[in-house]
Amino acid sequence: MPHSKETQLELLERMLLLRRFEERAGQQYGLGKIGGFCHLYIGQEAVAVGALTALRKDDHALSGYREHGHALARGTDPGAVMAELFGKSNGTTLGKGGSMHIFDSERGFHGGYGIVGGQIPLGAGMAWATKLKGQDSVTVCFFGDAAINQGVWHEVANMAELWGLPVIFVCENNKYGMGTEVSRAAAVPDVYKRASAYDMHGEKVDGMDVLAVRDAMDRLVLRARTTMKPALLEAACYRYRGHSMADPATYRTKEELEEYKKKDPIERLKTSMTAAGQLDEAAVKALEAKIKAQVDAAVKFAEGGTAPELHERFTHVYAGIEQYQGEGLKLDDFIDPHHVHIPTGKAPPTAGEA
Amino acid sequence: MALLSYRDALNQALHEEFARDDKVILLGEEVAQYQGAFKVSAGLLQKFGEKRVIDTPISEAGFVGMAIGAACLGIKPIAEVMTFNFAILALDQMINNAAKMLSMSGGQLSVPLVLRGPGGAAHQLASQHSQALESQYAMIPGLKVVLPATPADAKGLLKSAIRDPNPVVFIEGEALYPTKGEVPDGEYVIPIGKADIKRAGKDVTLIAWSRMTLVTLEAARLLEAEGIDAEVVDLRTVRPVDREAILTSVRKTNRAVVIEEAWPWATVGASIVDLIQREAFDDLDAPVLKLNGVDAPMPYAKNLEHAMLPNPDAIAVAAKKVLYR
Numbered sequence: 001m002p003h004s005k006e007t008q009l010e011l012l013e014r015m016l017l018l019r020r021f022e023e024r025a026g027q028q029y030g031l032g033k034i035g036g037f038c039h040l041y042i043g044q045e046a047v048a049v050g051a052l053t054a055l056r057k058d059d060h061a062l063s064g065y066r067e068h069g070h071a072l073a074r075g076t077d078p079g080a081v082m083a084e085l086f087g088k089s090n091g092t093t094l095g096k097g098g099s100m101h102i103f104d105s106e107r108g109f110h111g112g113y114g115i116v117g118g119q120i121p122l123g124a125g126m127a128w129a130t131k132l133k134g135q136d137s138v139t140v141c142f143f144g145d146a147a148i149n150q151g152v153w154h155e156v157a158n159m160a161e162l163w164g165l166p167v168i169f170v171c172e173n174n175k176y177g178m179g180t181e182v183s184r185a186a187a188v189p190d191v192y193k194r195a196s197a198y199d200m201h202g203e204k205v206d207g208m209d210v211l212a213v214r215d216a217m218d219r220l221v222l223r224a225r226t227t228m229k230p231a232l233l234e235a236a237c238y239r240y241r242g243h244s245m246a247d248p249a250t251y252r253t254k255e256e257l258e259e260y261k262k263k264d265p266i267e268r269l270k271t272s273m274t275a276a277g278q279l280d281e282a283a284v285k286a287l288e289a290k291i292k293a294q295v296d297a298a299v300k301f302a303e304g305g306t307a308p309e310l311h312e313r314f315t316h317v318y319a320g321i322e323q324y325q326g327e328g329l330k331l332d333d334f335i336d337p338h339h340v341h342i343p344t345g346k347a348p349p350t351a352g353e354a
Numbered sequence: 355m356a357l358l359s360y361r362d363a364l365n366q367a368l369h370e371e372f373a374r375d376d377k378v379i380l381l382g383e384e385v386a387q388y389q390g391a392f393k394v395s396a397g398l399l400q401k402f403g404e405k406r407v408i409d410t411p412i413s414e415a416g417f418v419g420m421a422i423g424a425a426c427l428g429i430k431p432i433a434e435v436m437t438f439n440f441a442i443l444a445l446d447q448m449i450n451n452a453a454k455m456l457s458m459s460g461g462q463l464s465v466p467l468v469l470r471g472p473g474g475a476a477h478q479l480a481s482q483h484s485q486a487l488e489s490q491y492a493m494i495p496g497l498k499v500v501l502p503a504t505p506a507d508a509k510g511l512l513k514s515a516i517r518d519p520n521p522v523v524f525i526e527g528e529a530l531y532p533t534k535g536e537v538p539d540g541e542y543v544i545p546i547g548k549a550d551i552k553r554a555g556k557d558v559t560l561i562a563w564s565r566m567t568l569v570t571l572e573a574a575r576l577l578e579a580e581g582i583d584a585e586v587v588d589l590r591t592v593r594p595v596d597r598e599a600i601l602t603s604v605r606k607t608n609r610a611v612v613i614e615e616a617w618p619w620a621t622v623g624a625s626i627v628d629l630i631q632r633e634a635f636d637d638l639d640a641p642v643l644k645l646n647g648v649d650a651p652m653p654y655a656k657n658l659e660h661a662m663l664p665n666p667d668a669i670a671v672a673a674k675k676v677l678y679r
Binding site: 046060070092093094095096098101103104105106110111113114115118119120121122123124125126128129130132133151152156157158159162241263315316317318319324326327328329 | 362379400408410411413415416417418419420421422424425426427428446447450451456457458459460461462463464466495496498518520545593594595600625628632
């Protein structure tokens with residue numbers, strides 16, 4: 001179905017926001033403002049944007065740990081996401097979740113999860129909950145090509161089809177599970193075919209084409225909403241950066257990367273819109289300026305935030321207990337406030353990879 | 355008061371909570387049409403229908419994870435595992451998702467879930483079906499861990515667990531299902547985190563939970579015949595633990611034995627001993643002893659099985675040891 005100029009502009013703007021936000025996050029990581037593991041979404045923007053703009057406000061979504069883009073595509077404030085990456089109390093999860101656990105439940109984005117495939121049962125469970133409550137909401141559960149090799153995918157695919165759950169599993173096949181190429185990890189590298197084992201609808205879409213992703217999702221969301229049936233959508237895509245900031249991605253060739261960059265989802269939409277007379281250089285410039293201002297503001301918001309107070313270690317441990325006391329000895333009783341060790345110079349080394 | 359089996363007391367709790375709150379659902383292997391592998395869910399399907407009482411495939415990680423996801427959006431699932439030996443398959447979901455959801459979402463999502471089923475040794479079920487695994491949950495902040503010993507406690511605590519806004523691991527004693535006891539008439543709940551003095555005494559404190567409470571009460575009777583007045587503290591909950599009940603009793607008797615079905619290393623029992631030596635050192639007249647199951651997988655043969663777990667005689671000997679008698 002042809003999309004209106006307005007829709008296409010919205011898709012373009014969202015994708016640009018994801019791209020520029022992640023570029024800045026990578027830069028801030030280099031400056032030491034962001035710690036831990038940080039998995040950038042650059043290259044895959046068409047998938048999150050195409051898929052999540054197909055949803056209603058009362059629909060639900062969740063993802064793995066490469067999820068900054070999914071939160072932004074769902075409408076989460078870039079400042080709150082950046083602040084979370086900075087580990088600040090004005091972040092999406094108050095500085096407790098960090099890069100891998102962005103949550104914005106108010107906007108129907110229920111998290112990034114750090115265990116490969118661990119969110120798959122949660123997504124089906126959320127779809128089950130809305131069905132039990134008599135709602136016609138749909139849940140979209142994102143995961144990568146490596147996650148589909150986890151046992152829970154098979155368990156949950158079976159139950160989702162058996163019980164008729166309105167969940168769409170979007171497998172972002174970016175060709176590599178960390179450094180392992182799909183064909184070295186999967187007996188059936190065509191991920192979407194795995195749905196057939198459970199009589200589930202499965203299909204594949206060009207994940208570098210935002211309009212194609214949006215079309216596929218418009219169909220699948222309507223299908224899930226009206227028939228309460230799950231589906232698996234394989235989005236063939238590519239990440240331009242390494243698995244995480246620590247990964248130089250030496251397991252693939254420069255030529256391969258360049259091939260995919262030629263199919264860049266943002267350039268592709270720009271080109272087709274320009275050809276259709278819906279976009280000109282001035283409009284692109286204006287859009288870039290708008291996004292840059294947004295990302296600048298996000299960094300400023302993050303920089304302006306404060307580190308979480310120490311007592312926040314004991315909040316949100318148990319529901320109904322505002323300030324948990326903790327079992328065992330109180331470490332704080334042994335910390336002499338006059339002799340607190342303040343690390344100077346280089347930050348402690350981070351773990352090599354995950 | 356009515357004399358009820360542990361199984362029937364649990365069944366009553368389920369029926370009452372299902373009637374009280376239509377967000378409560380039960381899912382698990384054989385819970386619906388079969389009426390439960392141990393008949394704990396008897397009658398639920400007939401009364402509340404297949405939308406709320408759901409038979410699952412044998413996919414523990416999958417259905418426990420789905421229950422967690424449903425709980426995030428306001429359902430109150432009770433996920434039954436046929437035994438806690440199989441719940442090991444869902445440990446990732448419990449530890450990485452259920453226990454951490456509230457924290458890693460910065461308070462946005464909570465998980466009002468009960469994971470329940472039988473645990474502990476039964477009879478001649480051998481190594482994979484006879485294990486006390488509560489310690490692997492008790493170490494995790496974000497979880498609550500409950501192990502009732504009597505029918506009355508089982509009913510009152512299960513009702514509390516279902517109403518709790520947190521993930522509660524509720525381990526029923528597999529060997530306890532047919533045991534009977536007085537259960538109060540009418541509506542009542544027992545708060546999670548409160549121990550119960552199952553026998554008051556002044557000479558020595560015996561601390562236990564789940565089936566070991568009954569074995570310890572038997573030991574107290576043996577000790578009574580020898581003129582020793584033991585106090586039996588039934589923890590009922592091992593996370594959060596009732597520190598005050600433990601310390602009050604130890605300060606009174608000045609001697610303690612912890613009796614635990616699990617293996618001896620790195621367990622709830624070890625943490626109880628740690629608590630007592632730290633908080634009540636000056637009140638102690640003897641080192642605290644900890645009595646555990648034998649540090650080996652459970653064998654099948656009757657005679658070997660019999661020699662694996664703390665029994666009343668062994669507990670009585672341990673009690674006399676801390677009394678230097």
